[in-house]
Amino acid sequence: MKIAEVSERYGLSSDTLRYYERIGLLPTVTRTESGIRDYSELDLQRVDFIKCMRSAGLPIEVLIDYMELIEQGDSTIEARQQILLEQRDLLTSRIAEMQKTLDLLNHKIEIYEKNILGKEKEMAHEQE
Amino acid sequence: MKIAEVSERYGLSSDTLRYYERIGLLPTVTRTESGIRDYSELDLQRVDFIKCMRSAGLPIEVLIDYMELIEQGDSTIEARQQILLEQRDLLTSRIAEMQKTLDLLNHKIEIYEKNILGKEKEMAHEQE
DNA sequence: GTATCACCTGGAGTTAACTCAAAGTCAAGG
């Protein structure tokens, strides 16, 4: 699959896909004879994984390390799991923090709601 | 309260606090006669609010707009609520996305777990 | 066959959000 189609399918720009490759996040994208990128099924799975992880805010640096470990084969399984465990914990606390902010937002919205209703009543009263 | 104490209490650097003021996010910090910042109770509440919103990823630009509306008084209540509603919805979907990533991470960790256990068994077997 | 278009590379530019540095002021301690 060529870069434009991958870009379309995953919502990442071609520039971003090339950038990911440049920095070692997607090191193994296959090419046609004339040098055009031709993403394999495995490449696509990796794009999907990276997209998912990035959307949750995992730093690129961490993902590069993870991908390098994958390249090194089975002996790195524990190290890879360790990375995922760390990132899982970080993500868990980020979600908790965001949930707290969400609660505060909802609380404030409610207060504004009452405030606005109060104002309307007041205006209706004035018009009587 | 002086800047160093505010910095300490909220875990934001003095540079960051001054930066927030510079860009209009904390426009009303009171000063002593000699020009030293002396954060009022209201200032502290705002720092706390901003810190909370920033930690959830709300863009500074949005928070500046919100603060400007506050400065403009009661006539902007609807507009302020509108901003909070939008950000609430954005935050809700970001949390949902992160939750999906968290699920995937947990799934992968589990697979690694099985894999590692399998390897250990294999090794134990080899040693028999 | 030539024009167009997607692709390529290397390098530079952008954006958000800080973060640091230089040069100066002021209050308190010795």
Next chain:
DNA sequence: CCTTGACTTTGAGTTAACTCCAGGTGATAC
């Protein structure tokens, strides 16, 4: 009195993660 240390301002530097650009190549449509 003078040094120290926290404060001030303005402006520049940094980091992460893209994003864009110029100049070039190769395949396809007319």
